[in-house]
Amino acid sequence: MATKNHYAFVIDVARCIDCRACLVACSVENNVPMDHTRIWVYDQGLQGTWPDLSRAFVPYNCMHCDNPPCTEVCVSGATYKDATSGLVLVDQEACIGCGYCVAACPYGARYIDQSRGVVDKCTACVQRLEVGLQPACVATCVGKSRLFGDLNDPTSEASLALKNAMSVTRLDYEGNGMDADPNIFYLNLPDTSSIKASDTFGQVPQSTLPRPSQYTLSEAGWKKVAIPLVAVAMGATFLAQAIFFTKQLIEGEKDFED
Amino acid sequence: MSHKNIPLPERQRLRQKMIKKHNLANILTHWFNVASWLLLLSTGIAIISSPRLGITPIWWQEMFRNLFGSDANLIRFHYTIGFLWIFVILFNVLIGFRKYFVPFASHRMLLDKDDIDWMMIKPLQMLGFRKDKELPPQDAYNAGQKIYSYFVVLCTIGIMITGPVMVFKSLFPPIVKQIAQPIHFICVFVIVAWLFIHVYMGAIFPEEKEAFFSMFSGKVSAWYARAHHEKWYNQMLKEEMEWQDNVEKEVLESTHLEKTSGAD
Ligand code: SF4
Ligand code: SF4
Numbered sequence: 066m067a068t069k070n071h072y073a074f075v076i077d078v079a080r081c082i083d084c085r086a087c088l089v090a091c092s093v094e095n096n097v098p099m100d101h102t103r104i105w106v107y108d109q110g111l112q113g114t115w116p117d118l119s120r121a122f123v124p125y126n127c128m129h130c131d132n133p134p135c136t137e138v139c140v141s142g143a144t145y146k147d148a149t150s151g152l153v154l155v156d157q158e159a160c161i162g163c164g165y166c167v168a169a170c171p172y173g174a175r176y177i178d179q180s181r182g183v184v185d186k187c188t189a190c191v192q193r194l195e196v197g198l199q200p201a202c203v204a205t206c207v208g209k210s211r212l213f214g215d216l217n218d219p220t221s222e223a224s225l226a227l228k229n230a231m232s233v234t235r236l237d238y239e240g241n242g243m244d245a246d247p248n249i250f251y252l253n254l255p256d257t258s259s260i261k262a263s264d265t266f267g268q269v270p271q272s273t274l275p276r277p278s279q280y281t282l283s284e285a286g287w288k289k290v291a292i293p294l295v296a297v298a299m300g301a302t303f304l305a306q307a308i309f310f311t312k313q314l315i316e317g318e319k320d321f322e323d
Numbered sequence: 324m325s326h327k328n329i330p331l332p333e334r335q336r337l338r339q340k341m342i343k344k345h346n347l348a349n350i351l352t353h354w355f356n357v358a359s360w361l362l363l364l365s366t367g368i369a370i371i372s373s374p375r376l377g378i379t380p381i382w383w384q385e386m387f388r389n390l391f392g393s394d395a396n397l398i399r400f401h402y403t404i405g406f407l408w409i410f411v412i413l414f415n416v417l418i419g420f421r422k423y424f425v426p427f428a429s430h431r432m433l434l435d436k437d438d439i440d441w442m443m444i445k446p447l448q449m450l451g452f453r454k455d456k457e458l459p460p461q462d463a464y465n466a467g468q469k470i471y472s473y474f475v476v477l478c479t480i481g482i483m484i485t486g487p488v489m490v491f492k493s494l495f496p497p498i499v500k501q502i503a504q505p506i507h508f509i510c511v512f513v514i515v516a517w518l519f520i521h522v523y524m525g526a527i528f529p530e531e532k533e534a535f536f537s538m539f540s541g542k543v544s545a546w547y548a549r550a551h552h553e554k555w556y557n558q559m560l561k562e563e564m565e566w567q568d569n570v571e572k573e574v575l576e577s578t579h580l581e582k583t584s585g586a587d
Contacts, residue, residue, distance in 0.1 A: 140504055142372035142384070142394045158395030161489045163504060164497035182492030280375070282501045287376055291505035298516035306523040313528070 068151035071216040072189055073248040074203075075223045075230075076124050078255070080210035083108060083122040087202035087211060091126075094190060094201035101176050103127075103187045104202055107260055107274075123260050124211060125274070126202070127174035127187035128236070128247030129153045134278040135166040135175065137243070140287075144184070151248075152191060157183040165283045171238035171245060171275035189213065216248075226252070236260065238275035245275070337546035342559060344548070345541040348423070352415050353538055359408040366401040367511065370394075402490045409483050437554070438466035460553035467524075471517050481510035 088102050097103055104126035112119045133153045136144045143160035146153050162182040167175045175186040190200035198204065203213040214223030227233060227250055234254040238245040260274045345353075369387035371378050372394075391397040416424050437459035444456050445467065464472070485507040488495050495503075525535050533547040548556040 137375040138373055140371055140373045140376070141398060142370065142388075156394050159393075159398050160492075161500055162492045162497060163489075163500040165501060167497075177497055179496075180493060182494070282498075283373075283375070286502060286505035287373075287508075291508050292376065292378070294509055295512040295516070298513055299519070302516045302519040306519045309523060310527065 068147070069149045069217070071151050071248075072129065072194075072213065073216050073223055073250060074126070074128075074189075075212040075214070075226045075250045075252065077210050077212070077226070077252040078121050078123055079253040080208040081106065081122040081124055082208050082210075084207060086205050086207060087124060090201040090205035091187075091190075094193070095188070097185070098178055098180065101178065101185070103176075103185065109255075109260070112255070119255055121255050123251070123254065124202075125172065125174075125249060125260075127153060127170075127189075128172055128245070128249045129187075129189065130248065131246035132244055134169045134171060134238070134241070134243045134245055138165040138169045138280060138283050140165065140283075150189075150191070150194070152189050154188055154191065155184055155186060157181070157185070160184050165280075168279040168281065168283075171278050172236070172247065173274070173276065223250075236274050238278070241278045241280065243278060247275075334546060337549060338544050340545040341540075341542040342545055342548050342556075343541055344537050344543050346423075347541065348415065348419060350538060350541055352412070355411060356408075359404060359411075362404050363401060363408065364511070364515070366397060366404075370398055370401060371508070402486065405486050406490075409486070412479070413483075434466060434469055437461065438469060441466040442470070460557075461551060461555070465551065467520075471521060474517055475514055478510035478514045481506060485510070 083106055085106055088104055088106070091097065091104050092102060095103060104124065107123040107125065109121045109123065112121075129152050131151075133144075133146055136146055136153065139145075139160075140163070141159050141161055143156045143158075144153065144166050145156070160183040162177055162179075162184055164177050164184065166184060167177060175184050177183070178185045190198070190202075193200060193204075200213050203211045212222050212226050214221030216224055216227070218224060219228075230250075230252045232253060234251040235247055236249070236251070237247060366387060368379050369384050372384050387397055388394060391400055438461070440459045441461060444458055445465075448456070448458070485503040488503040489500055489507070492500060524531050525538070531551075533543045534551075537543045545556070548559070
């Protein structure tokens with residue numbers, strides 16, 4: 066989907082020192098509940114054998130995908146890709162917190178805030194963008210690892226960083242009929258095979274990013290049961306009444322009483 | 324005896340005589356239900372927007388989203404009308420529980436053997452077969468209407484439970500809300516499926532014309548009652564006759580009293 070702006074994060078992995086100031090800044094800016102975060106820094110741990118050791122910290126959050134698998138499943142239309150900014154947002158007034166989208170997101174970028182019964186995730190701080198500020202995590206990043214900007218504007222910080230980059234990695238997800246095309250561009254990412262998603266703050270990482278989109282329950286409930294059942298029921302009764310009606314039209318209206 | 328053998332003057336007299344079938348509360352509830360369903364169905368369909376399911380055409384979704392300004396407003400409207408509907412229906416059932424609902428459920432909804440026979444013959448007859456066969460006599464509601472009412476009651480309960488689950492979203496775990504969505508959908512559209520028949524029979528099918536008008540006036544002709552709901556008609560006749568007997572008895576007694584007191 067071509068949008069007016071094409072906001073994207075450009076994250077230089079070599080510059081991240083795992084201080085997690087961005088997590089704090091985000092939580093403060095967006096009133097994130099204490100037991101969750103909207104963004105994460107994945108600690109890859111020591112890689113390789115001595116003396117060829119490496120270690121990378123990979124910051125990530127919602128990738129504001131070009132073809133987001135999360136919007137595909139939302140039944141209420143609460144999750145949508147904004148037509149101007151291109152950001153993927155959640156209208157929490159419309160969200161019912163069913164979590165279909167949480168299972169569908171290949172990046173584990175969403176969580177359910179059970180106290181409000183809604184889903185929450187990174188919004189790229191739209192409230193700050195509107196007044197010309199950078200997202201809180203970007204503004205606070207001490208090593209300038211996180212950059213953010215409009216890729217449609219060749220002079221934005223993000224565009225320039227991408228232009229001068231040595232290596233760019235996208236953790237793209239293709240599968241289940243989707244090609245997500247995420248909008249976090251990693252610079253200097255050494256090894257993508259071990260980056261894992263942590264579902265909630267403090268939990269052990271569960272699976273390697275990107276993990277497959279899951280449509281299990283929405284498919285089972287809606288596509289396997291509800292829609293076929295309803296189609297058969299409506300088809301049968303409609304056909305029945307159509308037959309009666311045609312018959313009535315052909316035979317004309319008889320006054321049955323006499 | 325078939326109603327077809329009744330002499331013409333008697334038929335004409337029966338057609339003039341009107342019997343009450345529905346009370347005012349029933350008629351109002353029915354049309355309130357119709358209005359609520361039209362609003363709820365149109366907005367409800369507009370809410371279902373998942374491209375992966377592809378149920379609702381985009382123009383329909385856009386039309387309602389533009390009409391209400393946003394998703395959230397559309398959903399708020401849907402559940403506000405929904406709660407109004409739940410409240411009025413439950414209120415009417417509870418208010419009339421002893422006086423109306425219990426007799427309704429016990430006399431007008433239970434199926435008996437005649438109903439089952441009717442179910443085997445009537446559909447064939449409507450298609451033009453077995454015209455020679457005599458239809459078993461029917462209660463105030465025929466077997467088709469009775470079966471329809473079971474589906475409606477069950478699905479209505481389903482809708483009334485799953486709807487609020489999705490509105491009071493912080494009270495229920497995600498898994499419940501995930502299951503509530505398709506159940507809500509199934510319950511609604513099972514009723515809608517039957518509605519094709521219900522509306523056709525009520526409003527278009529020539530033999531049931533009186534049933535349609537009775538949803539406004541509350542009355543059907545004695546002729547119609549006799550032809551379509553013989554058991555109910557006989558019951559009414561019996562009650563009427565008993566009532567007449569009672570009146571006559573009372574009149575007799577009072578005149579008798581007067582006579583005896585006059586003799587003193
Ligand atoms: S990262 Fe996940 S939540 Fe964000 S747009 Fe992509 S699929 Fe949706
Ligand atoms: S939980 Fe996700 S899929 Fe469910 S309504 Fe909210 S945004 Fe849509």
